[in-house]
Amino acid sequence: MIEKIILEKTMEKLISKGCEFADIYLESKSTLGLVLDNNKIERITRGCRLGAGLRVIYDGRTYFAFTEDLSEKALFKIASDLANKENGNNILKEPVFNLIDGLTDYRYSSSIEKGSLKEKANLLLHLNELAWKDKGSLTQLTLSYGDVDQEVYIMNSNGVYVHDIRPRSKAIIQGVFQKDNQVQSAYDVVGALGDYGFIKTRNMDELVLGVKIKGENLLKAKEAPSGTMPVIISGEAGGTMVHEACGHGLEADIVKKGMSVYGNKIGNKVASDLITVVDDGTIKGRYGSSSFDDEGTQTKENILIENGILKRYMSDLESAKELKIAPSGNGRREGYHAIPITRMTNTYIRRGASNKDDIVASVNNGLFVKHMGGGQVNTATGDFVFEVSEGYLIKNGKIEEQVRGATLIGNGPEVLNKIDMVANDFGYSLGTCGKDGQGAPVADGQPTLRIPSLVVGGTN
Amino acid sequence: MKNLSDAIDYGLSKGCNDIEIYIEKSDDLSIEIRAGKIDKYQESKSQGIGVRVIKGNKQSLVYGTSDNTPDLQKSINDAIEIIEFMDEDDIILNGNEEFQGNIDSSKILETKFEDKIEYLIDQEKNGIGEGDNKALVESTSYEENKYSKLIINSKGLLKQETGAYCGSSISLAINKGGINETGYAYYYTRDMDKLLKQRLGIEAYEKAYEMIGAGIVNSKKYVALFTPDVIVDLLRLLSYSFNGENIYKGKSLFKDKLGEKVVSDKINIVDNGIEKGALGFSYFDGEGINTVENRIIDKGVFLGGLYNLSIAKKTGLKTTGNASRSYASLPSVGYHNLYIENGQTKIDDMLKDLNDGILIKELMGLHMANPITGDFSLGASGLKVNNGKLSGGFRGVTISGNILDIFSNILAVGNDFQRRTSVGAPSLLIQDVIVSGS
Numbered sequence: 001m002i003e004k005i006i007l008e009k010t011m012e013k014l015i016s017k018g019c020e021f022a023d024i025y026l027e028s029k030s031t032l033g034l035v036l037d038n039n040k041i042e043r044i045t046r047g048c049r050l051g052a053g054l055r056v057i058y059d060g061r062t063y064f065a066f067t068e069d070l071s072e073k074a075l076f077k078i079a080s081d082l083a084n085k086e087n088g089n090n091i092l093k094e095p096v097f098n099l100i101d102g103l104t105d106y107r108y109s110s111s112i113e114k115g116s117l118k119e120k121a122n123l124l125l126h127l128n129e130l131a132w133k134d135k136g137s138l139t140q141l142t143l144s145y146g147d148v149d150q151e152v153y154i155m156n157s158n159g160v161y162v163h164d165i166r167p168r169s170k171a172i173i174q175g176v177f178q179k180d181n182q183v184q185s186a187y188d189v190v191g192a193l194g195d196y197g198f199i200k201t202r203n204m205d206e207l208v209l210g211v212k213i214k215g216e217n218l219l220k221a222k223e224a225p226s227g228t229m230p231v232i233i234s235g236e237a238g239g240t241m242v243h244e245a246c247g248h249g250l251e252a253d254i255v256k257k258g259m260s261v262y263g264n265k266i267g268n269k270v271a272s273d274l275i276t277v278v279d280d281g282t283i284k285g286r287y288g289s290s291s292f293d294d295e296g297t298q299t300k301e302n303i304l305i306e307n308g309i310l311k312r313y314m315s316d317l318e319s320a321k322e323l324k325i326a327p328s329g330n331g332r333r334e335g336y337h338a339i340p341i342t343r344m345t346n347t348y349i350r351r352g353a354s355n356k357d358d359i360v361a362s363v364n365n366g367l368f369v370k371h372m373g374g375g376q377v378n379t380a381t382g383d384f385v386f387e388v389s390e391g392y393l394i395k396n397g398k399i400e401e402q403v404r405g406a407t408l409i410g411n412g413p414e415v416l417n418k419i420d421m422v423a424n425d426f427g428y429s430l431g432t433c434g435k436d437g438q439g440a441p442v443a444d445g446q447p448t449l450r451i452p453s454l455v456v457g458g459t460n
Numbered sequence: 461m462k463n464l465s466d467a468i469d470y471g472l473s474k475g476c477n478d479i480e481i482y483i484e485k486s487d488d489l490s491i492e493i494r495a496g497k498i499d500k501y502q503e504s505k506s507q508g509i510g511v512r513v514i515k516g517n518k519q520s521l522v523y524g525t526s527d528n529t530p531d532l533q534k535s536i537n538d539a540i541e542i543i544e545f546m547d548e549d550d551i552i553l554n555g556n557e558e559f560q561g562n563i564d565s566s567k568i569l570e571t572k573f574e575d576k577i578e579y580l581i582d583q584e585k586n587g588i589g590e591g592d593n594k595a596l597v598e599s600t601s602y603e604e605n606k607y608s609k610l611i612i613n614s615k616g617l618l619k620q621e622t623g624a625y626c627g628s629s630i631s632l633a634i635n636k637g638g639i640n641e642t643g644y645a646y647y648y649t650r651d652m653d654k655l656l657k658q659r660l661g662i663e664a665y666e667k668a669y670e671m672i673g674a675g676i677v678n679s680k681k682y683v684a685l686f687t688p689d690v691i692v693d694l695l696r697l698l699s700y701s702f703n704g705e706n707i708y709k710g711k712s713l714f715k716d717k718l719g720e721k722v723v724s725d726k727i728n729i730v731d732n733g734i735e736k737g738a739l740g741f742s743y744f745d746g747e748g749i750n751t752v753e754n755r756i757i758d759k760g761v762f763l764g765g766l767y768n769l770s771i772a773k774k775t776g777l778k779t780t781g782n783a784s785r786s787y788a789s790l791p792s793v794g795y796h797n798l799y800i801e802n803g804q805t806k807i808d809d810m811l812k813d814l815n816d817g818i819l820i821k822e823l824m825g826l827h828m829a830n831p832i833t834g835d836f837s838l839g840a841s842g843l844k845v846n847n848g849k850l851s852g853g854f855r856g857v858t859i860s861g862n863i864l865d866i867f868s869n870i871l872a873v874g875n876d877f878q879r880r881t882s883v884g885a886p887s888l889l890i891q892d893v894i895v896s897g898s
Contacts, residue, residue, distance in 0.1 A: 034545075037709070038709055040547035040548075040549065041545060041546050041547045042547070042549070043521075043789075043790055044520050044521075044542045044545060044546055045520075045521050045522070045523070045788065045789060045790070046520075046521075046522050046523075046538055046539075046542060047510075047521075047522055047523035047524055047788055048523075048524055048525075049508075049524075049525050050525055050526075051506075051525065060499070061497065061498055061499055061500070061501070062499065062500045062501065063500075063501045063502075064500065064501070064502045064503075065502065065503050065504050066504045066506065067504070067505065067506075068506055068507060068525040068526070081503075085501065117541075117542065117545055118545065121545040139710055140709055140710055140711060176710070176711060176832055178710075183832060183833045184833060185830060185832050185833065224837075226679055226858075226860070226894070226896035227679055227896060228898065257494075257596075257598045257599070258596045258598075258633070259596070259598045259631075259633055259640075261640065337504065337506065339500065339502065373828055374825070374827055374828045375825065375828070376824050376825045376827070376828075376839070378642055378824070380598075380633040380640040380642045381633075381639070381640050381641065381642060381855075383824070383839065383841075383855060383856060384839075385824045385825035385828070385838065385839035385858070386825070386828070387825065387828035387837075404835075405835050405837055405860065406837060407825065407828065407837035407838065407839070407858050407860070409824075409839045409856060409857070409858050410856070411856065455856060455857065455858065455896060455897065455898075456896065457837045457838075457839075457857070457858025457859075457860050457896040458837065458860065458896065459835065459837060459860045459861060459862075459894065
């Protein structure tokens, strides 16, 4: 995209006024999106954004600019302008840059299979036809497919110079179902760090039929109860809870500002002994994986909480420096237009020893959460909410009728301390996590676990 | 401009019926301070170009960040390749109209950098507070955006608009007995003077301070006073149903409800894209149609949704000038400047008669609500009200129900209209609000 010599000269200008750190993030992001709605391929959008984000830091103060004009002249001007914002007294050693290519191992498959537009359009048309055959209560169906080819070069004043290619693909199925005066909607999604080849390995037919079953069942479900009760969250449910209840609070940029309930608690017991929480950006094919983070730090497995004890925070370079901890490979950014911040990658609670059936049998009167939707957390208080997209009542140790419209509300540290049974099963979900206006692809996972009491906000 | 008309000619020469090019440019500045000093400073110029190609009854869009001739030609060629896979659609382009307008926001750009910093320092200082309950301010930030948009097509349309807006936000926490209470305030406007009058630091501090010692409330149906901020959140949720595309596709609560009473007769809802000075004001929409004032709900009766050209054609209606667009997308439907009209009742009068009631100040998890069914179950926090007096905070509870019930069970509309962004509302006093707590 840009010759190394130009990047080096730009870097030279960035560090010329005695900053403590500088970096250049060069990104090309090509996207393709197809939407089939109302029985029509309604949108196909293709595009490419190409740009560079430049940053200098003087004693913790960050100056950032980005540009789509990648000419030598434009880059040099921005670099000089940024450098001139302050006059520092740091003397950085002239870095030597040797390009390191990101590993391809973390992708779903090492073989490249981009797929033609025709194939992708045909897949949506096929799935649409399948869904409408025996349509049942289905009244609206939206199928979308999107892939992104992101290529980055990252250079910083510590001598980091890396190149990483991250193909991601995703397919979403959304159905609206109507019977009498009842309307319900159901949804499912698959995605990976990987190209169209990943989607081809999925049983997409099953996914579409699964959404139809979900929708039909929701029409039959009764309104969820309200009140405090035992809650079992299934391993199939995905990891929205771990993401919201503790993940965000373990991000070092939030911790350093004093806005996390987990601040200054390294070495303390913050969860039940049964709980080990991990963030791992290296898991093959997972939506939140990459070889390097967006600051050129290698991703790795980070054990955040081990048997209930807080071990470490996730961090980007700047917050790691301020908290005097090692960078964890969690400095991520939405694109060249945004400053990197601490973000999760693939976050999960490790499996335990209990049997899932025993956990269900242990509850007399409670809620079984089979699938979770979105969530939100206030990291300073630890208060979180998340949505139950598929839930069932538990009566006398048995899963009984389905309920709809439930939300779970609680406090992260409290809930993690209360969990008293963790199963040996496991499941993942994926999503786009929003923070400071930036979206990032993430995955979350957990085994089946029991929370002895939690507030369930139903509509009944 | 010649590169654009050349690209249009190039597309037509390749057998396209029409070509439309949409360009957005922006100059951004954002400043974040901590402890009275600049912590983050960001300055950027960016642009995006979307090329929309129409061939037969099909259309496609390809976007990029460069407007030089070879890149525009490549976009057109890519779009032609894509179009083959599209289904036919009702496509109409606006044409034969030229316009150039500037929304005056000169004060934003004329205000000295030092004055902007001073405003932030002031807010941060107020946010920290005094005495025993000092707050920790997470961030205090200012941003401004100077933008231009241009739409040009082969039907003779050429419209341009320039403008700017600015805004500020602050978030903080007060730690009392090991428990954090958080406060947040923000304001976005085209009017620098209005922003400089906002006491965001004090507002955020008070939000947090009021919540110290907050507990939980009992599960039951409450009479609740909702603040304008919370009503704005709920109005955003309801706005999904005003969207003509959702109405057309049966994903709206107001499908087949034209002329019917859908909410309380105390409610009037308007999308007024032509309100000069409002943040959501624009001379024309994403298809180059002049914006107008659209009354959506009048005395509880649904008068009609919001439409762009193609959705209007499908439904036999007229566009309401609500084509929403970015350079990276084909036109969809969106609101400009949406609000619930102000009411008559003083807030003190609403509180006066409230016993064992609640004042809801914040909702959590709004993106989880289902806009198609209107069902929601959200985290809520605020203040308890006893014998007409505020009596301590509550949190950790949910409110649930259906958005139409909420807007139907209205007892009174406040006279405290507030707008922090492009959506506004007054406070509403609502009965039968289902709360799950202890």
